[in-house]
Amino acid sequence: MRRASTVPKPDARPEFPALVPPGSLVEGQLAPARPARARRRHLLVLLSFLCLVLGQTGIAGWYLYQRAADQYAASFAFTIHSEAESTGGLLQAMPGLSALTGSASPDSDILFQYLRAPDLVAQVDAALDLRSVWSGPVRDPVFAFDPEGSIEDLTRYWARMVHVDYDAGPGILTVEARAFDAGDALALAQQIEAACAALINRLSAIAREDRLSHARRELSRAEERLGTARQALTGYRATHRIVDPLADLEGEMGVIQRLQQSLAEELVTLDMLQATTGQGGKATRKGEITDARITQSQRRIEVIRDRIASERRKFGDAAGDRNYARLMGEFERLKVDVDVAQEAYVLSLASYETARAESDRQMRYLATFSQPTRPERALYPDRIMWLLAVAAGALLLWSVMVLGAYSLRDRA
Structure with missing residues (x-):
């Protein structure tokens, strides 16, 4: 059994509520809005504004001007x-x-x-x-x-x-x-x-x-270093029984120079004796009588040459009683250590005095x-400022609450 169609006909006029008198509306127009009236929700919104905004602002103003110190x-x-x-x-x-x-x-x-x-x-x-x-x-x-x-x-x-x-x-x-x-x-x-x-x-x-x-510690280390270097130099002098190898070497060189001068003089004397006696140049034959002065001069020359060779061995011969090359090398090393330690001590002392002066x-x-x-x-x-902040905060909170309430009402 087919149901009757409920689609209205195109020429059918819309039906209005009974409260609208028939014939009072023109075709195609809607009914006029009803007069606005105060509802309960309007009263609640006004009451919430008074309580949340004006009330809170009033309480804050009373507290700020009456109780706040x-x-x-x-x-x-x-x-x-x-x-x-x-x-x-x-x-x-x-x-x-x-x-x-x-x-x-x-x-x-x-x-x-x-x-x-x-x-x-x-x-x-x-x-x-x-x-x-x-x-x-x-x-x-x-x-x-x-x-x-x-x-x-x-x-x-x-x-x-x-x-x-x-x-x-x-x-x-x-x-x-x-x-x-x-x-x-x-x-x-x-x-x-x-x-x-x-x-x-x-x-x-x-x-x-x-x-x-820090400056005091550096000064103490410099003093200890200088003392150690000086003790090493003193031990060197005590061991070798020499104060300054350079001065001793200059003395040895003076001895050699004097020996060389004596050798030169003796050679001249020998040449003069040989020229005078006629026994110079060639070696004398066996059994030939030689002048005693020539023999004595020759012996003196040999002794001087041996002495010069002995003195020169002191400069580099390890078998000698004094090896001046080794002594000078060791002395220079110890002297440099003392000089460096002395300079470090002077600098540390100046730094300490500066730090002490600055600390004063x-x-x-x-x-x-x-x-x-x-x-x-x-x-x-x-x-x-506090009153405006409270009023603005209360107004913002009230606005959010009202908008939220109307949003929930529209969804219902």
């Missing part, structure tokens, strides 16, 4: 000044140029990290009792510190009350310390400045002592060019 701020600025050293040159005199070239300022970096370290917090707390300073004159659970908090809580709260601005180019640090009393803010800033100065002095003293101890003066110190002063007016908390 005034905070005073004392600030100071400083840099690390170091005496110009030989390795500094132009870059140390021009911080901007040193920043462009990539050279770092380790002292400023150390201080920047130290200003946020728990060690500094503990030192300042021991000196000023930060728990009582930051607990506030009135009950302020939002901006004041809980006196029962631990050192970790105090360190986290320190980051809220002590602000550090570091300009890495010239190496300038600006510190702002806040407190609920003007005197406490000034005392806090002064205590932080004193702690930073003490840290720089401690680091400078460690560096000076390290340089001085402070090479690096905290240069505070903006001293902390007592504040006269409370700058914090910034009530207008």
Whole structure:
């Protein structure tokens, strides 16, 4: 059995609700919208706006202007000044140029990290009792510190009350310390400045002592080396019973020269005797009488020649009683050791004296060019900024909630 077709005919007119009088609409037009009326959801949206936005902003304004305690701020600025050293040159005199070239300022970096370290917090707390300073004159659970908090809580709260601005180019640090009393803010800033100065002095003293101890060790080694070289030279002189081989050698050369001179004179004398007696030139026959003066001169010449040969053997003959070649080589080596050790000792002594002179003066110190002063007016908390932030946050939260609710309603 075929079902009847439910497709309306093209010329069929649409049927309107009974509330629209027939004949009141023109063909092809829709029914007019009903008059807008306040619904329950509209009241809920308005009520949520009043509670979440206006209410939260009002509560925040009441708390900021009625309960929040005034905070005073004392600030100071400083840099690390170091005496110009030989390795500094132009870059140390021009911080901007040193920043462009990539050279770092380790002292400023150390201080920047130290200003946020728990060690500094503990030192300042021991000196000023930060728990009582930051607990506030009135009950302020939002901006004041809980006196029962631990050192970790105090360190986290320190980051809220002590602000550090570091300009890495010239190496300038600006510190702002806040407190609920003007005197406490000034005392806090002064205590932080004193702690930073003490840290720089401690680091400078460690560096000076390290340089001085290094120079002292080098001087001790140079003294020991010089003493060893001198003892070796003294042992050489005692063993060979000679003070200066060069002077002794000059004496030996003088002896040889005198012997050679005597030999030359004796040869001349022999020639004169032979020429006078007529017994020169050829050897005398056996049994021929020879002049005694010639014989004596010949013996003297032989003795002088033997003596010259004996003296010359001292210069290189290992079998001689004194081998001057070996003695001179050993003496020169020991003398060079003494000279080198002496020069090293002089340099080490000069380095030690320089390090000692530098240790007597402070090479690096905290240069505070903006001293902390007592504040006269409370700058914090910034009530207008906080009020605008709370209002903007509440408005954003309310908008998200309303849009989410309408999105869920449209999907239903």
